[in-house]
Amino acid sequence: MNSGVLYAVLAYTAWGFLPVFFKQLSNVNAFEVVMHRMVWSLVFLLCVLLVLRRWAWLREVGRQPRVLVAFAVSALLLSVNWSVYVWAIQNAHVLDASLGYFILPLVNVAFGFAFLKERPRLGQWLAVALAAAGVLWLTLQAGRLPWVALLLAISFGIYGLLRKLAKLGALEGLTLETLMLSPMALGLLAWWAWHGQGALVQGDAVTIGWLLLAGPLTAIPLLLFGAGARRIPLATLGILQYISPSLQLLLGVWLYGEAFEPARAIGFYLIWIALALYSVDSWRGGRKS
Numbered sequence: 001m002n003s004g005v006l007y008a009v010l011a012y013t014a015w016g017f018l019p020v021f022f023k024q025l026s027n028v029n030a031f032e033v034v035m036h037r038m039v040w041s042l043v044f045l046l047c048v049l050l051v052l053r054r055w056a057w058l059r060e061v062g063r064q065p066r067v068l069v070a071f072a073v074s075a076l077l078l079s080v081n082w083s084v085y086v087w088a089i090q091n092a093h094v095l096d097a098s099l100g101y102f103i104l105p106l107v108n109v110a111f112g113f114a115f116l117k118e119r120p121r122l123g124q125w126l127a128v129a130l131a132a133a134g135v136l137w138l139t140l141q142a143g144r145l146p147w148v149a150l151l152l153a154i155s156f157g158i159y160g161l162l163r164k165l166a167k168l169g170a171l172e173g174l175t176l177e178t179l180m181l182s183p184m185a186l187g188l189l190a191w192w193a194w195h196g197q198g199a200l201v202q203g204d205a206v207t208i209g210w211l212l213l214a215g216p217l218t219a220i221p222l223l224l225f226g227a228g229a230r231r232i233p234l235a236t237l238g239i240l241q242y243i244s245p246s247l248q249l250l251l252g253v254w255l256y257g258e259a260f261e262p263a264r265a266i267g268f269y270l271i272w273i274a275l276a277l278y279s280v281d282s283w284r285g286g287r288k289s
Contacts, residue, residue: 003227003231004227004228004229004230004231004232004236005228005232005236005240006228007224007225007227007228007231008224008225008228008229008232008236008237008240008241009240009243010221010224011221011222011224011225011228012225012240012241012242012243012244013243013244013247014217014220014221014224015101015221015244016243016244016245016246016247016248016251017247017251018085018089018217019089019094019097019248019251019252019256020251020255021210021213021214021217022086022089022090023089023090023256024210025090025207025210025211026090027203027207028199028203028207028211030083030086030087030090030091031083031087032188032189032192032198032199033086033090033211033214034079034082034083034086034185035184035185035188035189036185036189036199036211036212036214037082037086037214037215037218038079038178038181038182038184038185039182039185039186039189039215040211040212040213040214040215040216040218041174041178041214041215041218041219041222042175042178042179042181042182042215043215044215044216044219045171045174045175045178045219046175048171049171049175052171054171054172057168057172061168061172061176064167067166067167067168070162070165070166071166071168071173071176071177071180072180073162074159074162074163074166074173074177075176075177075178075180075181077155077156077158077159077162078159078177078181079181080151080155081151081152081155081156081159082218084148084151084152084155085097085152088148088152092256092258093148093258094248094249094251094252094256094258095248095249095252095253095258095260096146096148096149097148097149097152097245097248097252098245098246098248098249098252099138099146099148099149099245099267099268099271100146100148100149100150100151100152100153100156100245101152101153101156101241101244101245101248102149102242102245102268102271102272102275103131103135103149103150103153103271104152104153104156104157104241104245105237105239105241105242105275105278106127106128106131106274106275106278107153107154107157108157108160108161108237108241109124109127109128109278110128111157111158111161115161116161116164121281123277123278123280123281123284124278124281124282126274126277127274127275127277127278127281128274128278129274130270130271130273130274130277131270131271131274131275133270134266134267134268134269134270134271134274135149135150135267135271137266137267137270138264138267141263141264141266141267142264160225160229160237163225163226163229163230164229164230169226169227169230170222170223170224170225170226170227170230171223171226173226174219174222174223174226178219199211228240236282239278239279239282242275242279
């Protein structure tokens with residue numbers, strides 16, 4: 001349990017500061033940044049496997065079609081989450097991204113109830129209802145659904161659920177996901193380079209350096225998250241998750257000057273009250289246990 005908590009805290013802290021990294025790549029198309037994340041993450045993971053000499057799992061996975069299908073789905077969800085997140089950071093939607101990860105713990109409650117036969121207590125259901133009211137308020141206030149936040153929360157909520165049920169470890173699972181995504185990414189990067197487009201051809205040395213750094217900065221937090229998700233309950237994972245959006249919110253308001261109007265703040269306040277209620281209820285339930 002203690003090691004799982006430590007892994008999760010490190011993962012969420014790293015994710016909280018990711019906007020600073022992606023702001024350095026604002027001159028590169030968000031979709032291209034995601035393609036680089038896939039490729040350089042795979043390169044980094046293969047190097048780790050080479051050092052550890054852990055290859056036997058590849059042979060075993062090849063004989064399990066269901067595992068391959070499950071990881072193909074999780075890889076797709078990961079690519080969706082990455083694409084929406086990078087686009088949001090590059091287009092001054094850091095607050096919307098943070099909102100998505102504030103909602104995520106309550107999405108985890110719903111998924112735990114629906115798929116893991118977990119039975120949320122009354123306080124947890126009240127928290128979910130308050131969060132839903134906050135999302136509804138933001139929708140009415142903006143005249144549209146907060147689609148960035150909802151896509152991030154739902155895609156990563158399902159991804160976390162699949163990784164919790166996965167039969168592979170954190171390192172092996174993430175390697176398999178990036179291995180499935182990389183052929184597409186490599187093909188697109190090669191196509192752009194062939195036509196004289198993309199950062200590899202048009203970018204300077206600093207930009208290419210930032211793109212190469214996307215590998216370890218993407219893989220390490222996901223490895224930590226995968227390791228933590230397998231060691232602690234989904235509810236505990238949800239509580240620790242507040243670290244990331246809190247850091248992102250502070251960055252969005254104080255560092256990048258995004259507007260946080262009073263009308264919009266009401267929706268955030270409802271979600272924060274929901275998270276506080278959920279945390280207190282989970283803490284009391286843990287003490288009773």
